[in-house]
Amino acid sequence: MTSPSTQPATAPPPTAATVGATVGAAVRLEEVHKQYGGTPAPVPALRGVSLTLPTGSFTAVMGPSGSGKSTLLNCAAGLDVPTSGRVWVGGEEISALAPDALTRFRREHVGFVFQxxxxxAHLSVTDxxxxxxxxxxxxxxxxxQAELLAEIGLTGMEDRRPGELSGGQAQRVAIARALFSRPTVVFADEPTGALDSRTGTDVLTLLRDTASRLRQTVVVVTHDPRVAAASEQVLLLADGRLVDRLDAPTAEQVTARMLTLGR
Incomplete structure (x- = not known):
C-alpha cells in the first residue's frame, strides 16, 4: 500500500473485498447509509460504508471529528439502525432483527468497553x-470468571465496588465484563480516553493481548494515533465514507494520514 505521505487524496475507497474476507467474518457491513433528521435536509452520517472484519482481528477506526466513527460503531454493534444497507455480526443479519430480538442478540454476542x-456503582467487581x-x-x-479475572489482573479485587478502584482498574473490570460472555465481537469506544497516558497504554496492551489469546475480535474507535498503532489495521473515515486502510500501522503513519484527511 502507498504510504500515508504519498497516498493521493483521490484514491478509491476500500471496498468490502479489500477490508477483510467474508469467510470467517465477525462483522460485515454492506452499503450502510445513516441519516439523522428528517426532511427537508437530513444530515448524512454514513455514506455507503462496506467492510468485512475477520474473526480474531483487532481493528481501529479513526477519522476527523464528524467523520462518522461513532455512528459506524453504533450501527455495527446494533445500538443504532442504518437508514439503508445491511449489517451482520457473525452469521446473523442484525439489521433485520426486531428491537427485542436485537437486544437479546447484543447481550449474548456483543461486548462493549466505553470511555x-x-x-x-453499587455492584461488586464480580457482579x-x-x-x-x-x-x-x-x-x-x-x-x-476466575481465569478471566486473573488474566485481566483483578484477582483479589472481586468484592470491591467501582468507587474503590482506580481508573485503570475500573477499565479492566469493563474489559472483563465485555469478554465474559465470549461475544462474537467487542466494540471499544475511546477505551483509554479517561486514563492518563501510561495507564491507558497498559490497559490497551492488556485488551489487545488478552483478545489475541482468546481469539476475540475487537473494534476500537479512537482519536489517538498511539491507540490506533496497537491495532492490526486502521480504517479511516472522512465525511461518512471509508477512504483508507493502514495495515500494521505506526503512530507516525497514522498521524500523517490524519493530517492529510484534516486538510
Whole structure:
C-alpha cells in the first residue's frame, strides 16, 4: 500500500473485498447509509460504508471529528439502525432483527468497553462482570470468571465496588465484563480516553493481548494515533465514507494520514 505521505487524496475507497474476507467474518457491513433528521435536509452520517472484519482481528477506526466513527460503531454493534444497507455480526443479519430480538442478540454476542467504564456503582467487581450473562438469564461460568479475572489482573479485587478502584482498574473490570460472555465481537469506544497516558497504554496492551489469546475480535474507535498503532489495521473515515486502510500501522503513519484527511 502507498504510504500515508504519498497516498493521493483521490484514491478509491476500500471496498468490502479489500477490508477483510467474508469467510470467517465477525462483522460485515454492506452499503450502510445513516441519516439523522428528517426532511427537508437530513444530515448524512454514513455514506455507503462496506467492510468485512475477520474473526480474531483487532481493528481501529479513526477519522476527523464528524467523520462518522461513532455512528459506524453504533450501527455495527446494533445500538443504532442504518437508514439503508445491511449489517451482520457473525452469521446473523442484525439489521433485520426486531428491537427485542436485537437486544437479546447484543447481550449474548456483543461486548462493549466505553470511555467512562459504565460500571454499576453499587455492584461488586464480580457482579459487574457477570451482569450481561445474568441479564441474558444464564448461569455464570465461575471457573471462566476466575481465569478471566486473573488474566485481566483483578484477582483479589472481586468484592470491591467501582468507587474503590482506580481508573485503570475500573477499565479492566469493563474489559472483563465485555469478554465474559465470549461475544462474537467487542466494540471499544475511546477505551483509554479517561486514563492518563501510561495507564491507558497498559490497559490497551492488556485488551489487545488478552483478545489475541482468546481469539476475540475487537473494534476500537479512537482519536489517538498511539491507540490506533496497537491495532492490526486502521480504517479511516472522512465525511461518512471509508477512504483508507493502514495495515500494521505506526503512530507516525497514522498521524500523517490524519493530517492529510484534516486538510
Amino acid at each position: 467512562d467504564y459504565n460500571l454499576v 459487574n462482570v457477570q451482569l450481561p450473562v445474568m441479564l441474558a438469564g444464564k448461569e455464570p461460568d465461575l471457573a471462566w
